[in-house]
Amino acid sequence: MALIVQKYGGTSVGDPDRIRAVADHIARTARAGNQVIVTVSAMGKTTDDLIRLANDVAHDPRGREMDMLLTAGERISIALVSMAVNDLGVPALSFTGSQAGIVTDTEHGNAKIVEIKGDRIKEALDSGNVAVVAGFQGVSTAKEIVTLGRGASDLTAVAMAARFGADACEIYTDVEGVYTADPRIVPNARKQSRITLEEMLEMAATGGRVLALRSVEYARNHGVKIHVRSSFTWAPGTWVEEENPNMEQAIISGVTHDASEAKITIEQVPDQPGVAGKVFRSLADEMVNVDMIVQNVSTAGHTDISFTIPRVDVTRSAPIMDKIVAEIDAAGYQTDDSIARVSLVGAGMKTHPGVAATMFETLANNDINIEMISTSTIRVSCVVRESDVERAVVALHDAFELGV
Ligand code: ASP
Numbered sequence: 397m398a399l400i401v402q403k404y405g406g407t408s409v410g411d412p413d414r415i416r417a418v419a420d421h422i423a424r425t426a427r428a429g430n431q432v433i434v435t436v437s438a439m440g441k442t443t444d445d446l447i448r449l450a451n452d453v454a455h456d457p458r459g460r461e462m463d464m465l466l467t468a469g470e471r472i473s474i475a476l477v478s479m480a481v482n483d484l485g486v487p488a489l490s491f492t493g494s495q496a497g498i499v500t501d502t503e504h505g506n507a508k509i510v511e512i513k514g515d516r517i518k519e520a521l522d523s524g525n526v527a528v529v530a531g532f533q534g535v536s537t538a539k540e541i542v543t544l545g546r547g548a549s550d551l552t553a554v555a556m557a558a559r560f561g562a563d564a565c566e567i568y569t570d571v572e573g574v575y576t577a578d579p580r581i582v583p584n585a586r587k588q589s590r591i592t593l594e595e596m597l598e599m600a601a602t603g604g605r606v607l608a609l610r611s612v613e614y615a616r617n618h619g620v621k622i623h624v625r626s627s628f629t630w631a632p633g634t635w636v637e638e639e640n641p642n643m644e645q646a647i648i649s650g651v652t653h654d655a656s657e658a659k660i661t662i663e664q665v666p667d668q669p670g671v672a673g674k675v676f677r678s679l680a681d682e683m684v685n686v687d688m689i690v691q692n693v694s695t696a697g698h699t700d701i702s703f704t705i706p707r708v709d710v711t712r713s714a715p716i717m718d719k720i721v722a723e724i725d726a727a728g729y730q731t732d733d734s735i736a737r738v739s740l741v742g743a744g745m746k747t748h749p750g751v752a753a754t755m756f757e758t759l760a761n762n763d764i765n766i767e768m769i770s771t772s773t774i775r776v777s778c779v780v781r782e783s784d785v786e787r788a789v790v791a792l793h794d795a796f797e798l799g800v
């Protein structure tokens with residue numbers, strides 16, 4: 397008997413018809429002789445609506461009460477999905493994150509999983525039920541209800557799959573899998589039948605919106621095989637799994653882009669040991685996530701340092717930046733929030749030189765200026781003007797012949 401974890405995102409359970417369609421698929425999977433754990437997100441845009449509601453009644457509604465509110469969204473979904481499955485004659489039981497024994501640290505809004513007890517899930521499965529677990533939530537070591545961060549229903553599914561050694565973790569969404577680029581921008585983008593967890597990790601980190609980053613990290617750390625697929629067509633999607641050493645890897649498996657970051661440049665920084673440490677320590681202490689960093693060659697004992705941070709953190713980091721500039725005696729700083737990043741990801745890059753060169757040439761041939769560059773062993777990223785980024789994606793997708 398196989399154990400399958402199925403996760404359904406917000407659009408997959410967006411209305412009663414969708415919930416019945418999903419229930420039908422769950423019931424079929426169970427009737428075929430599988431044990432099934434289901435994880436669901438809140439219906440449609442429920443989470444956004446609840447956040448808006450909270451902001452309408454309070455100025456800074458973060459923390460305990462916000463989590464109490466937001467977890468209600470997934471609670472609605474688990475009850476409705478279970479009812480619909482039961483209605484088809486297949487027994488199903490719903491569980492909140494807390495009931496499922498998803499134990500976390502105490503960071504409201506972004507809690508980390510420390511343990512999954514899962515006794516009640518095991519009991520439910522052993523007695524022939526489908527277990528329907530609320531995504532995105534858990535109970536902290538301080539016994540408070542917490543959420544695991546936006547998009548974290550994926551993480552709940554992967555964590556359940558890891559805990560119970562599932563044969564597959566199916567993530568059902570509104571796209572058919574992982575594409576070589578965003579099909580809304582590149583109409584001939586190709587669905588990948590397979591990519592590696594490493595590639596998926598780089599894609600999720602650079603704007604690929606199919607899977608939440610932390611869920612991919614968790615999958616890699618625990619060896620979970622993910623199948624991303626559509627709950628609208630039910631067609632086979634993309635398998636995301638460990639690299640197969642016997643198979644040759646595609647040089648490029650995708651072009652991603654991300655326009656959610658801003659660039660900060662600190663001007664005329666004294667070129668002395670310890671300065672960069674001070675700058676980035678101050679930002680880290682305030683939990684601002686710094687990404688690409690570039691330091692220029694110094695002239696006359698001074699240099700510029702540029703780096704990117706999430707745009708949503710720009711306002712919050714302004715007072716920190718003012719303090720840093722004064723402390724290190726720099727001339728000042730500039731914020732530029734019209735940048736975007738375009739990235740090429742591919743495991744085959746490791747053994748094929750010339751990818752970066754072709755990327756830079758392609759951008760140059762399209763009159764797109766590169767402002768920053770960063771690389772990993774399987775990724776090359778360039779920061780460009782936001783207004784150029786879609787052209788950049790199309791041009792690179794073409795240049796590397798990734799389309800159908
Ligand atoms: N409902 C939560 C969110 O919108 C969790 C999820 O959908 O994965 O972020």
Ligand code: MG
Pocket residue numbers: 405406547550
């Ligand atoms: Mg999601």
